Amino acid sequence: MNILVMGGTRYFGIHLVKDLLAQGHNVTIATRGITKDSFGDKVLRIIFDRTDFDSVKNVLSEKFFDVVYDNLAYCSNDVKCILDIINCNKYIMMSSTSVYEKHWDTMEEEFHPLNKKLIWCTRMDFPYDEAKRQAECALWQDYNYINAIAVRYPFVIGKDDYTKRLYFYVEHVIKEIPMYIDNIDCQMGFIRSDEAGTFMAFIADKDYSGPINGSSFGTISIREILDYVTEKTGKEPVLSEDGEKAPYNCEPEYSINTSKAGKLGFKFSNLKDWIYQLIDYYIEML
Structure with missing residues (x-):
């Protein structure tokens, strides 16, 4: 598959790219052109500022990807800036278990983005947990026609x-x-950083949409x-x-309950x- 990764030059994003390459996918990483990577000629690279609509449009408007990974969506405006332009079969967003009021055995159904008022906001408008909730609200309320997954990790x-x-x-x-x-x-x-990347790579070709926990x-x-x-x-x-x-x-x-991931065939450490x-x-x- 032809896959775009935003946020593939550090931390679990590096592990995600490595696993996608190991699976035989064609990977393009999107950066601001600041952080170098060690992938050499194994990946393609495009440069844009994902918070700048014109920058994104100039680079992505003519491109298609089977899967887009967005590890950098922190708020509703971040989602809008990408999904108003991108053309893809699947969009996988890095979310967080911070969207929950966490307790023992926290399950995906305990945060319903469709039941919360959507507020178009920047990363600075709300604390991290609320900004992430608004990112999911934007995804499921305004872009529900897109085949999408929101991956919710703890620390x-x-x-x-x-x-x-x-x-x-x-x-x-x-x-x-x-x-x-x-x-x-x-x-x-x-969750360990390499396993976080491995699970995200695992769901690239899975028949699943909606939020999913990993831990x-x-x-x-x-x-x-x-x-x-x-x-x-x-x-x-x-x-x-x-x-x-x-x-x-x-x-x-x-x-964190990970039974949905388990049903897809993934076993966490x-x-x-x-x-x-x-x-x-x-x-x-x-």
């Missing part, structure tokens, strides 16, 4: 995680930096993470209300089979 982590959110906890324990954590015992879900099996709490770092290093976390606010603060206790190895990697770095 994506891995050795290539540029956000360094999990790294924050490891670093603060080892360097004895005070931190403020408001949900230390809440169980939370995660590693199992959950873990911040206390379990801190206890592991202490066990490995002998350093105790310094917890203080005056400390630096931790990245996963305000997250509730939850798990077990979180605790790999997260401690990732923590070991961070410990070694420090």
